């Protein structure tokens with residue numbers, strides 16, 4: 184590999200699933216790329232693909248053998264895109280770049296799923312040595328190749344420098360319809376439409392937004408899985424019949440990438456056994472941490488995100504396979520009776536309504552978390568823009584993100600999406616079917632942790648008075664923790680002298 188010094192518009196470091204495809208996407212859009220990976224074979228594969236996949240195209244991707252070579256191969260002011268596993272690899276590359284001669288003006292963009300607090304720390308740590316910038320990416324392999332959703336944050340000058348590349352490679356949506364303008368072929372470019380990227384805010388904010396995106400992704404996926412499980416075990420439907428239901432749902436309010444791919448997965452036959460692939464896939468879910476980080480952050484913020492947290496627990500529960508296998512024989516549940524065709528259809532309709540309502544709660548929880556964190560960190564975020572850049576390219580892209588961006592455009596100050604008229608009226612209308620699904624699941628003994636916790640979230644938000652009054656009484660009883668009164672100003676605290684007789688009310692200072 185002969186480095187072409189001072190030639191490339193950008194250097195890409197890490198040519199795995201995401202890095203290679205982002206590099207090829209950048210090339211499609213007319214920019215030149217110097218590419219590096221620890222694994223030489225990956226560099227050669229990327230070079231080969233860039234050189235051959237579009238007939239007659241001038242090659243704009245060339246590989247380099249070291250970080251020193253990549254530094255020598257990118258036009259100043261230099262920009263480097265990192266696509267490596269979150270954690271130590273990010274720091275080891277930054278440190279090695281500095282040792283190899285990187286300077287403060289060089290921009291290093293971390294596109295991995297890094298923990299947002301690490302990003303905040305890195306921006307500070309590398310100040311004066313290089314410009315550490317971050318841009319979370321969503322869209323998986325195909326998104327990276329043909330148009331991801333990009334969530335950049337950090338130094339504004341760095342953003343001005345990279346914006347043209349980001350705008351070019353991001354997914355696009357039609358400005359009038361809000362629908363994705365998709366491309367599927369190497370070499371294809373979409374210049375019109377709105378790009379699914381927008382400067383999010385100061386360092387860490389983009390990774391926080393991406394983390395919550397993934398939390399919503401966990402919830403969305405688990406909710407779909409619960410409807411699948413209900414149809415399979417409660418309604419006795421085959422995987423192909425359920426795929427047909429998902430295909431129908433994808434044409435309605437549930438229109439989304441995750442519904443679309445769920446239907447495809449259900450239609451897939453295992454090449455080895457000719458059985459539905461889903462029946463062969465072991466029911467133990469993996470996770471890399473972003474959903475868990477979202478759940479932890481919600482607890483730290485005191486922002487209820489129970490639908491998201493239940494989705495993380497559902498993955499953990501799935502991994503307890505041996506325990507479940509043992510208990511499946513000793514813990515009994517109700518027998519599930521066969522249902523009539525009419526009952527089956529009514530239940531499928533109710534499941535569609537329940538899935539829609541529960542999905543809205545996951546987005547409401549996610550957006551409220553982002554707003555609460557923004558307040559704590561003093562980030563000024565544009566929530567409508569965040570919803571807009573999720574309309575295409577990312578894993579949670581869905582028709583209804585337009586309703587979310589419309590809601591924030593109408594009132595940027597809403598605290599929770601359930602305050603938006605469009606969502607409130609829809610959930611009010613559909614809640615009967617949502618309740619029916621949860622009730623039937625309980626009667627039949629089918630676990631629906633996310634759908635049911637979402638309903639509890641909805642019902643809690645509807646409750647003007649929650650039993651936290653009794654709870655405060657309990658706390659005061661055993662620990663003199665005090666309570667506020669409904670008939671006194673907020674911030675005044677009272678205590679009952681529980682162990683005295685007669686008990687007295689004491690106003691605390």
Ligand SMILES: NC(=O)C1=CN([C@@H]2O[C@H](COP(=O)(O)OP(=O)(O)OC[C@H]3O[C@@H](n4cnc5c(N)ncnc54)[C@H](OP(=O)(O)O)[C@@H]3O)[C@@H](O)[C@H]2O)C=CC1
Pocket residue numbers: 196197198199200201202219220221222225266267268269272275276294295296297320321322323324471
């Ligand atoms: N896959 C996905 O759908 C998405 C992934 N992400 C995030 O993007 C990042 C990359 O993910 P993905 O592409 O899937 O991961 P991969 O494991 O496929 O790719 C990572 C690449 O980085 C290389 N690498 C690791 N350390 C170094 C280093 N020190 N110097 C140079 N190269 C290095 C690896 O090489 P080697 O294999 O030889 O170690 C590998 O080729 C992760 O943070 C991930 O969380 C974000 C959105 C979606």
Ligand SMILES: O=C(CO)[C@H](O)[C@H](O)COP(=O)(O)O
Pocket residue numbers: 296320321322323397400469470471472473474578
């Ligand atoms: O960021 C992503 C999509 O938006 C990745 O696909 C994510 O890594 C998937 O997470 P997990 O492995 O925990 O399911």
